[in-house]
Amino acid sequence: MSLGNERAAVGSPPVAAVEAVSVRYGALVALDGVSLTFPSGVTGLLGPNGAGKSTLLSLLTTAQPPAEGAVTLLGERAADRRTVRRVRERIGVLPQSFGFYPRFTAQEFTEYAAWLRKVPGRERRERAREALALVGMDKYADRRMGELSGGMLRRVGIAQAVVNRPALVLLDEPTVGLDPAQRVGFRELIRELGTRSAVVMSTHLAEDVTHTCDRVAVLLDGHVRFTGTVDELCALAGEGGTVESGYLHVVGPEGAAL
Numbered sequence: 689m690s691l692g693n694e695r696a697a698v699g700s701p702p703v704a705a706v707e708a709v710s711v712r713y714g715a716l717v718a719l720d721g722v723s724l725t726f727p728s729g730v731t732g733l734l735g736p737n738g739a740g741k742s743t744l745l746s747l748l749t750t751a752q753p754p755a756e757g758a759v760t761l762l763g764e765r766a767a768d769r770r771t772v773r774r775v776r777e778r779i780g781v782l783p784q785s786f787g788f789y790p791r792f793t794a795q796e797f798t799e800y801a802a803w804l805r806k807v808p809g810r811e812r813r814e815r816a817r818e819a820l821a822l823v824g825m826d827k828y829a830d831r832r833m834g835e836l837s838g839g840m841l842r843r844v845g846i847a848q849a850v851v852n853r854p855a856l857v858l859l860d861e862p863t864v865g866l867d868p869a870q871r872v873g874f875r876e877l878i879r880e881l882g883t884r885s886a887v888v889m890s891t892h893l894a895e896d897v898t899h900t901c902d903r904v905a906v907l908l909d910g911h912v913r914f915t916g917t918v919d920e921l922c923a924l925a926g927e928g929g930t931v932e933s934g935y936l937h938v939v940g941p942e943g944a945a946l
């Protein structure tokens with residue numbers, strides 16, 4: 689089955705980019721002149737609590753504009769409302785927690801997400817089926833959302849994020865609340881998504897990055913402290929370095945809590 693977005697060729701322009709973006713909440717500076725590019729494959733955002741990961745994701749979802757700087761999505765500068773509306777149709781989002789009507793079945797919920805993303809009416813049912821099959825939830829398509837386990841809900845969360853065959857998928861801590869076996873399955877799923885779309889995911893788990901990501905950006909106090917491949921991050925800690933030791937090398941004692 690194909691979701692229709694082949695991996696971009698090497699050397700093609702990034703799928704998303706932020707340039708010198710700043711975000712403030714009152715006096716608090718959540719992002720301070722951050723520049724990053726997001727190519728195809730899976731990019732992990734690592735950083736301690738409050739580093740600015742969710743704020744950066746919210747810029748990429750177009751949920752909020754930056755106070756300063758530019759956000760470019762799928763080759764278009766997300767500056768005016770029309771452009772934002774257009775690019776939104778090609779983006780998939782799994783927020784940290786998502787609301788749902790508990791009496792909706794998984795199929796109905798996913799079709800509803802397809803409607804929100806402007807998938808044509810005649811295609812919605814099939815696309816929802818396809819997305820639920822991708823996350824291994826096809827056998828639970830008729831089960832009500834209020835009756836699903838936490839892990840099943842996360843799977844449906846991914847299904848709704850990819851139902852529009854997005855070119856860019858944004859996942860905010862997708863493995864939170866999953867048991868170890870579910871986490872392994874989820875990592876495979878995210879790697880699979882990374883072969884079809886550019887995926888950006890925030891996480892607190894070094895293991896998620898080790899097993900899932902091609903590239904990683906480390907944020908601390910609203911600044912980018914590192915960006916590069918996972919191997920490059922590991923190498924910072926010397927021979928035998930891991931994502932965790934590379935991360936600690938980058939953030940030092942002040943950012944030690946992932």
Ligand SMILES: Nc1ncnc2c1ncn2[C@@H]1O[C@H](COP(=O)(O)OP(=O)(O)OP(=O)(O)O)[C@@H](O)[C@H]1O
Pocket residue numbers: 713716717718735736737738739740741742743744
């Ligand atoms: N809506 C808001 N109003 C005020 N301050 C906010 C708001 N959202 C985030 N912040 C603050 O902005 C900073 C960055 O928060 P953000 O949620 O982006 O960090 P994070 O790296 O995602 O953290 P976590 O890992 O805990 O989810 C934090 O200091 C946070 O308290």
